Every structure is written in structure tokens, then in C-alpha cells.
Amino acid sequence: GENVEQHPSTLSVQEGDSAVIKCTYSDSASNYFPWYKQELGKRPQLIIDIRSNVGEKKDQRIAVTLNKTAKHFSLHITETQPEDSAVYFCAASNHGGSQGNLIFGKGTKLSVKP
Amino acid sequence: GAGVSQSPRYKVAKRGQDVALRCDPISGHVSLFWYQQALGQGPEFLTYFQNEAQLDKSGLPSDRFFAERPEGSVSTLKIQRTQQEDSAVYLCASSPRTGSVGEQYFGPGTRLTVT
Numbered sequence: 001g002e003n004v005e006q007h008p009s010t011l012s013v014q015e016g017d018s019a020v021i022k023c024t025y026s027d028s029a030s031n032y033f034p035w036y037k038q039e040l041g042k043r044p045q046l047i048i049d050i051r052s053n054v055g056e057k058k059d060q061r062i063a064v065t066l067n068k069t070a071k072h073f074s075l076h077i078t079e080t081q082p083e084d085s086a087v088y089f090c091a092a093s094n095h096g097g098s099q100g101n102l103i104f105g106k107g108t109k110l111s112v113k114p
Numbered sequence: 115g116a117g118v119s120q121s122p123r124y125k126v127a128k129r130g131q132d133v134a135l136r137c138d139p140i141s142g143h144v145s146l147f148w149y150q151q152a153l154g155q156g157p158e159f160l161t162y163f164q165n166e167a168q169l170d171k172s173g174l175p176s177d178r179f180f181a182e183r184p185e186g187s188v189s190t191l192k193i194q195r196t197q198q199e200d201s202a203v204y205l206c207a208s209s210p211r212t213g214s215v216g217e218q219y220f221g222p223g224t225r226l227t228v229t
Binding site: 006034036042043044045046049089091100101102103104105106107 | 118145147149154155156157158159162170173205209217218219220221222223
């Protein structure tokens with residue numbers, strides 16, 4: 001089955017700097033890669049996603065890149081702000097199947113210091 | 115509009131008790147998923163419904179776990195004879211599509227503590 005590895009487990013940056021979180025996946029059939037932000041005690045919130053027919057997607061300060069050959073994808077946050085502090089999870093899914101359940105990484109705790 | 119809701123938000127059960135956790139998906143969402151999130155970990159898949167049909171229950175950790183969605187809307191996850199290792203946050207997610215499933219929207223979760 002699919003396995004998703006996520007690095008780093010913790011990341012501390014100064015406000016205004018960029019943050020990069022990387023994930024690798026094992027199943028070449030996976031074709032949908034969402035990123036979720038989870039604040040303490042809150043629900044995971046979808047912040048951006050990418051499908052395997054696209055190499056990069058941007059939404060304001062957030063961008064995701066996908067390298068299908070290497071089976072890795074990354075989240076880039078520019079001009080970080082204290083409110084970006086949270087745990088970020090990457091996930092992978094095979095949308096060619098009938099289920100599409102997500103396989104999550106273990107998460108990255110991002111701290112943005114003012 | 116209203117998002118996914120779950121109840122109760124917190125549940126404390128003595129070991130051996132049965133519990134029932136409820137999920138109200140976004141109205142009209144066909145797909146519904148249950149995940150288990152242990153402390154400091156990512157969510158792990160438990161089971162999936164397409165309308166009222168349970169198409170995948172491969173993630174349920176034991177036969178003490180049972181889920182249903184009888185009318186294709188509200189779902190209930192039941193855990194019988196709870197054990198300490200069942201302590202976790204149980205998340206429900208819904209999605210508007212089937213087959214090539216799209217975005218999943220999560221509820222706030224139910225934090226279950228088994229003492």
C-alpha cells in the first residue's frame with residue numbers, strides 16, 4: 001500500500017522568511033496530493049492540493065510542487081506570519097480507485113517567530 | 115454553509131464501555147470517511163462510505179469497531195468494549211464526489227479518552 005514520509009517533523013522560522021516542507025510517496029498510482037493545516041485542537045483544513053497532471057500550483061503565499069518521477073512533493077510558504085504556526089500534513093491518494101482515502105504523513109510542526 | 119459537524123466533541127469512557135460517535139457531513143456530500151488520529155500523528159483511514167454503502171472498511175483496527183450510514187447522510191462510528199489503545203481523536207470527512215474522489219472536508223473530531 002501507499003506510504004507517505006514527511007520532513008522535517010519540526011520547523012522554526014522567523015516571520016517573513018520562507019518555509020518548505022517535503023513529502024515522498026511510494027505508490028506510483030497516487031495522483032492526488034492535498035496539504036492540510038491543523039491548529040491545536042482544531043480540524044484539519046485543506047489549504048492547497050495538486051493533481052498529478054500538474055507540476056506546480058500557487059495560491060497567494062502558498063505553493064505546492066510535484067515531481068512524479070521522483071515521487072515527491074513539497075509545500076512552500078513565503079513571507080511567513082505568526083498565524084501560519086500550526087501542524088501541516090501532506091497526504092496522497094489514488095483517485096483512480098473507487099475509494100480515494102487519504103494516506104497522511106506524520107506532520108510538520110511549523111513555528112513562526114515574530 | 116455549514117461544515118462537517120461531529121458529536122460529542124469529547125467523550126470519556128471506562129474501559130469496556132461501548133461508545134457511539136456521530137458525524138453530520140456537509141449536505142449533499144456523497145462520500146464520507148472516518149479517520150483515527152493518535153496524539154502527534156497524522157490521521158489514519160478507518161472506513162469509507164459512498165452514500166449508504168460501506169465500500170471500504172479495511173482500516174478498522176478490530177471487529178470491535180463498526181460504522182454505519184443507513185440513509186446516506188449521518189454516520190455513526192461505534193466502538194464496543196473500549197480499550198485504552200482506542201484513545202484518540204476520531205475525525206470524519208466528507209467529499210462531494212465519488213469515484214475520482216475530490217477534496218475532503220474534515221469535522222472537528224471527537225476526542226475519546228478511555229480510562
